[in-house]
Amino acid sequence: MTARWMYLLFPQLYLQQVISHQPDPEPLARQPVALILQHQQRHIWQCNRAAQAAGVEQDMPLNTAMSLCPALRLLPMDMQQQQQILHARAHWAGQFSAFVSPDPPHGLWLEIASMLRLFQGPDALLHQIQQAAADEGWPLQPGIGQTPLMARIRAHLNQPFVSDNRDLPLLTLAQLQQGLPLTPPQVYQLQRLGIQRLQDIQRLPLSGLASRLGVPFSQTIRRLLGMESHPLEAFHSEEMFQQQVNFIHEVEYSNGLLFPLQRLLKRLSEFLQRRQLSTRLLELQLSHRQQPDTDWQIRFAHSEHQHSQLVFMLRHFLENRRLSAPVQSLVLRVTQFTRRSRGQTNLLAPASGSYAGEDSTQETGQLLNRLSARLQPQQLLRLHTEPDPRPEQASRLMPHQEKSENIGTGALHPHTGPRPVWLLPEPRPCPRPQQIIAGPERICSGWWDEQSIRRDYYVCQQDGQILWLFRSPRGWFIHGVFA
Amino acid sequence: MPLPLDQVIASGQVWQGRTNADCQPEHSVLDTGFRRLNEALPGHGWQSGQVCEIYAHSGHGEVSLVLPALARLSQQPRWILWVGSPHSEGAKLLPQAAALQQAGVDIRRVLLVHPKDEQQAMWSLEEGLKSGHCSAVLGWPGQLNKPHIRRLQLACSRHQSYCWLWPRIPFDPSGSPAAVRLGIERRSPTELSVECYKRRGLWPGQPFTLTLPDTASGKTALPVHSLQTQ
Known part of the structure; x- marks a missing residue:
């Protein structure tokens, strides 16, 4: 048999997802927790082990469940969130196959026939997927089959891969019902026909079954057995990143957000890595019980994609923030991306200390990001020169910005005399100097912009210091220090 | 029979203070641009991975x-990170x-950081x-704790960068984890007196005089006018 399809079944997907994003998931896993659907609030939709131990079951009326287990925590879940969670898993599965098709609510189909050579066989692929899911801490039941439906049955039966399909005709109706979209009336009717296993169905003419049980049923059987193609809708990832976390206990301190954010940032960095993108702007939306939502925008000095760097910057960002109210849920959204400039590094990397290679913007940007995570923008400066005779205009300090490629490329005025390394922010009045070493250099300029100066600059020595002084109509001033 | 001393030295078991070429191969050495300073420093130049403290009043060269080393490194x-700046009578000096x-x-x-406080400067x-x-990382710290310098020295040696510090405090004779400590005083517009308080691998040396290129009076060599004529 050729393995063409894989089905990934995530049991308790939503419950597990909600719990794993809490700031302290360990104690919560032991508490009884149940999910209810937004549009069907009177019934339990999913519940965890602790709740099951107390007697709570799926589809149980809410009142019954609450009287059985008063400590039960209920969490609402809407369709949009469901879709987001399943799409996040589809993103993750994209690393194993190019064709992923979501099968709500709990499953994904993966086309694997074209991937078998890459992963060296179905067993190795299966092992890798199970390993990757275990690393994330997700329960996973995979299944491999010749048709999508066969893979789905295998996943539900938790028998991932049977190389020859010997057991297939022997599957009972109850087993088939788990993996196939069969309604209870259809199963009842099959039982009345005396059918117990799949081989009994295979023996009957399909046209006859279609007239008795309806066309959809015979279509399902034909698709299961591979007699008819099974069209699946391919999952196309959006060019935007958005993930949400709902908290069971409201988070009161900004540091408490860091734990769930670390997981989200890991997803984000994988998302960026797969697309060879990076980002400069994270949007964080916090929703509160009574207040309107808080929107935070986190800008980086340089675009970034690495998980450790993102966490570092977010930690510093959160350190300086206070929550206006406890947070119920959090959305991390990234909509603006930049292409990574060059992914290639020099194979024959020069030894440390002799960087003869090309400008590595990515690397130098990282330091800027880390510094600006803690410092204010006006604390991080670059030097710039202008061909202006006036010292204040010729040498300037500018705050660093991303679009600052031309900073520091300006030339000097051709008749610039000796300049001291240090300049006083404001010229300071001083007495007439005793010992003049060089000068004067007359600078008489700036009539065009209200800042005209008329100065004679001298280099003078005072108590061992070499100073840069000028004489103007208003007297003598110290302007710089030769160091 | 005791070994002759020459054999012990030749086998490299004895470290000798006067061997100036005692530079670990993993350190790269940068020419300081001054012959006398090269001779005085272990390894004949600025060594990477070593913090160097320079004590001087501002304006003393x-x-x-x-x-010269910065000019080379800027290639x-x-x-080249500048953290903080020296002060002159309460005013922060700005690099030109x-x-x-x-x-x-x-x-x-060149990237300048204007730290809010000493903690931010160290960070x-x-x-x-x-x-x-x-x-290269250049700093003008207002206070120096030995554990801080030790941290900088460790970070510096791990990443093989150059680090110069100009502490804005008087020289502390009780020692410092920095690898090189120099004291500078200006003798004349183009002459500096340099004293090596500490250099790793060598004894502290005698003060010596260094001749600077004539930057103050400039390459254009402006003529000196007497003030009386104006």
Whole structure:
């Protein structure tokens, strides 16, 4: 048999997802927790082990469940969130196959026939997927089959891969019902026909079954057995990143957000890595019980994609923030991306200390990001020169910005005399100097912009210091220090 | 039978203070641009991975000492991080781009940090050294704790960058974890007296005199006019 399809079944997907994003998931896993659907609030939709131990079951009326287990925590879940969670898993599965098709609510189909050579066989692929899911801490039941439906049955039966399909005709109706979209009336009717296993169905003419049980049923059987193609809708990832976390206990301190954010940032960095993108702007939306939502925008000095760097910057960002109210849920959204400039590094990397290679913007940007995570923008400066005779205009300090490629490329005025390394922010009045070493250099300029100066600059020595002084109509001033 | 001393020395079991070439191979050495200073420093130049403290009053030529090295380092596509600045009678001095350009430093590589307090200054210095994206880190700390210097020295030696500090406090004779400690005083406009308080691998040396290039009076050599004529 050729393995063409894989089905990934995530049991308790939503419950597990909600719990794993809490700031302290360990104690919560032991508490009884149940999910209810937004549009069907009177019934339990999913519940965890602790709740099951107390007697709570799926589809149980809410009142019954609450009287059985008063400590039960209920969490609402809407369709949009469901879709987001399943799409996040589809993103993750994209690393194993190019064709992923979501099968709500709990499953994904993966086309694997074209991937078998890459992963060296179905067993190795299966092992890798199970390993990757275990690393994330997700329960996973995979299944491999010749048709999508066969893979789905295998996943539900938790028998991932049977190389020859010997057991297939022997599957009972109850087993088939788990993996196939069969309604209870259809199963009842099959039982009345005396059918117990799949081989009994295979023996009957399909046209006859279609007239008795309806066309959809015979279509399902034909698709299961591979007699008819099974069209699946391919999952196309959006060019935007958005993930949400709902908290069971409201988070009161900004540091408490860091734990769930670390997981989200890991997803984000994988998302960026797969697309060879990076980002400069994270949007964080916090929703509160009574207040309107808080929107935070986190800008980086340089675009970034690495998980450790993102966490570092977010930690510093959160350190300086206070929550206006406890947070119920959090959305991390990234909509603006930049292409990574060059992914290639020099194979024959020069030894440390002799960087003869090309400008590595990515690397130098990282330091800027880390510094600006803690410092204010006006604390991080670059030097710039202008061909202006006036010292204040010729040498300037500018705050660093991303679009600052031309900073520091300006030339000097051709008749610039000796300049001291240090300049006083404001010229300071001083007495007439005793010992003049060089000068004067007359600078008489700036009539065009209200800042005209008329100065004679001298280099003078005072108590061992070499100073840069000028004489103007208003007297003598110290302007710089030769160091 | 006891071994002759020559054999013990030849087998490399005895470390000798006077061997100036005692530079670990993993350190790269940068020419200081001054012959006398090269001779005085272990390894014949500034060694990477070593913190160097320079004690001087501002205006005594303390930055001129490293400008040739900075000019060389600015050829690398990495930052030269300046953290803080010296003070003059309460006013913060600001580096002048024109002077650095005249000294041959590519100012596109210069990144300035104006720290709010000493803690932020130390953090920025260490972050610069740890990142490995700085060819040199320059600092003007207002206070020096030995554990801080030790941290900087460790970060510096791990990432093989150059680090110069100009402490704004008087020389502390009780010692410091920095590898090199120099004291600078200006003798004349172009002559500096340099004293080596500490150099790793060598004894502290005698003060010596260094001749600076004539930057103050400039290459254009402006004529000196007497004040009386004006």
